[in-house]
Each structure stands twice: as structure tokens, then as C-alpha cells.
Amino acid sequence: MISSSQLINKLKKNNVNFFSGVPDSCTLELSKIASKDKKVENIVVASEGLGISMGIGYYLATNKLPCVYLQNSGLGNATDPLTNLSNKEIFKIPLILFIGWRGAPGVKDEPQHIIQGKILRNTLSNMNIKFENIEDVKDLKKIDKLIKYAKTNLRTVAFLIKSKVLIQNKKLLSLPKRNLKRDLKRYQVLEILLKSLNQETIISSVGYNSREILQIKKKNSINNKFFPLIGGMGHTSALAMSYNHFSKEKTICIDGDGSFFMHLGAFLNLNQIKNKNFKYLLFNNESHESIGGKQIDSKHIKFKKIFEGFGFKKYIFSNSLKSFKKNLKIFLKNNNGPIAWQINIGKGTFPNLIRPTKSDLEMIRKQFQK
Ligand SMILES: Cc1ncc(C[n+]2csc(CCOP(=O)(O)OP(=O)(O)O)c2C)c(N)n1
Structure with a gap:
């Protein structure tokens, strides 16, 4: 295990x-400490490709190495x-990548991470990207070596970070204060919404x-058609628009703001x-x-204008019960x-929030198209 301050130093x-x-x-602690450290700059972007572009822009302007962090699910x-x-x-x-390695072989993980976890090293090799696995303080030496290689050869290199390798820094835990002031919780809203449904999908x-919807549906035996995108972050709106178009069913698309921004262009259609x-x-x-509360800098965004x-x-718009x-x-x-309905919520979820298992996914798939 490594502390984020050891890594950033x-x-x-x-x-x-x-x-x-x-x-x-896996990479959250690096992002948090980079936001906190006054001597470095950290830009949290909407999608991983944009992180690469920010890095390229930085390199072109400064001739210095940028560091881009992402989960392996965002490598695409x-x-x-x-x-x-x-x-x-x-x-x-040359870019320095820190890649959260979900689904690493031998590590128990959720079904959606298995394939990407297995193919990650081959994918990087096929892309001509040298990489090292970083698990412990002794691995920090590998960073010097690979960065030197990146600089000399003008090549992108990657460091793989499995779950729980970066130690949580308790001082960096909390969400921004304005979020904490919001009373309305997502699970409160979802509970009322799901119990009020008629035939909506x-x-x-x-x-x-x-995950909250799955938990509420199970607890209350609510049988509405339900398709959760447990992978494919940012693809919810396009998938839901397409489903709505071809099925003609009343369709409710429920999205988080991180997911909304990732592929906002979906609404072109x-x-x-x-x-x-x-x-x-x-x-x-x-x-x-859901990945630890890293802030999305969107306070200035005029959502109403975007939707219209x-x-x-x-x-x-709602921000109260x-x-x-x-x-x-x-x-x-x-x-x-x-x-479109924008609901501003504060943080908080159910204690012991469930994670869908492989059999949940099989059941969901069967029920959806029966
Ligand atoms: C392409 C991709 N990038 C990153 C992730 C890691 N990830 C999982 S959930 C999540 C945050 C989603 O944010 P939001 O939509 O606002 O929902 P919330 O976490 O607030 O419930 C991230 C970054 C992922 N699963 N897929």
C-alpha cells in the first residue's frame, strides 16, 4: 500500500x-491530493479521452510531462x-497514465470489470505503451525508471493501480460543503418515484x-421493467432514447451528473x-x-439552458422534498x-447498499425482454 502523498511527492x-x-x-486518492496540493494543477474532466487531450495541450504548451488518471473501463x-x-x-x-485496474486477474470483482481487467495488459502492449504494476512503496522506484524512459523516448507509459493500493487520506474525505447542505437524498426520491410508477420502463x-433502484425494487417487489447500466458510463441517455424510440414505451432515463457529462453529445439526436x-x-x-465523492465542478452550469x-x-427543477x-x-x-427533470441532491445512500450479482444481471435481462 502507498499513501497518496508518497505518490504525489x-x-x-x-x-x-x-x-x-x-x-x-482506485485512483481517487491521487486525484484528491492533486486537487489539494497548491503546487500542482488538477483538472477533473468529463471523459477519459478529454484527460488525454488536456495532457497533450499541457505538454505542447510547457514541454513538461502530464499525468492522466483513469479507470481501465475508461481506456476505450x-x-x-x-x-x-x-x-x-x-x-x-509522452504522457504518464495512472490506470485503476479493476477486475485484475485473481482479484474478486464485479462482473462488469472481468473482461477489461483480463485484457488490460495486452491492450496496453498492443498500443505500444510500457507499463508497471504499482502495489507497494518499493514499487515507487519503478516510477523513476519509467518516467525517464518516457522523457527520453517521447513515449506514453502507464502505472497500474489495483483497488485499495492507495491508502485513504482521512483529511481529504469530505465532499464540498455546499453538497452537505442539501437535504434531499437520492434514495428518498427513488423510493417515492418507484412506488408511484404505472407501466413506465x-x-x-x-x-x-x-444500485439503489435494485434495492428498492427487491424490497418492495416492484416489477416495472428495469435496465441498469452497470457499465457503459455516460451511455444511459443514448440507450434510453433508442429504447424509447423503438419500443414506444414510456421510458424514464435516470442519470447521475458524472454520467450525464461524460457523453452529453447523445442529446444531439x-x-x-x-x-x-x-x-x-x-x-x-x-x-x-459512488467512487468516493470527488467533486464535479459544475456549479456554474445552466442545466435548464442545456436541456432546452x-x-x-x-x-x-427540484431541490426539496x-x-x-x-x-x-x-x-x-x-x-x-x-x-427533463433536474433534482439537486445531497450525499448519502442506504447502509449496506447492494451490488448486483451475476445472477441479478441474468434475472434483469430475462425479465426485461420477456
Ligand atoms: C468509462 C468509465 N469511467 C469511469 C468509471 C468509474 N466510475 C464508476 S461510477 C463513477 C461516477 C459516476 O458519477 P455520477 O454519474 O455522478 O453518479 P454518482 O457516483 O454520483 O452516483 C465513475 C467515475 C466507469 N465505471 N466507467
């Missing part, structure tokens, strides 16, 4: 002062700029919302879908709560959509 000694990426449970998002832009065959831009995103019974519900907690700009016919209950009727009854 090692990187700073190698003159790495810029960080960017999408944090995950980063592949294009890594292979078609920064690669040694093209512009030879629910499609939900990576993060806490899908809202106009082609033209379904009046497409309902989009955004849980905005200004954070990636993309062509949603109606936008509603009272306004949630009032808007619930409008949301469910609306037949002249698409309608």
Missing part, C-alpha cells in the same frame, strides 16, 4: 505537476487520442442510482427521436459520489415531452 520530484482525468475508486474513451494522436508513430507526446446509470413520452431525470450532486437548447419540450412531490405528478403525467 515522487511525481513532483520527477517534475510532474499537472494532473487530469476521471477518478475512480481514451484510445483514439492515445493511438491516433499522441502515439510514437504520430506526434510523439426505467433505464438507469452507473453509480449509486442503479433527441430531435430525431421525437418521442413525447421520453422522460429524463438527472440527479445532480456535483460529484462522483437540445430540444427538451419541458424542464423542471416538497418540490419533488409537486413535480412528480407533472413528470409522470407529461405526454408532451421529452421532459
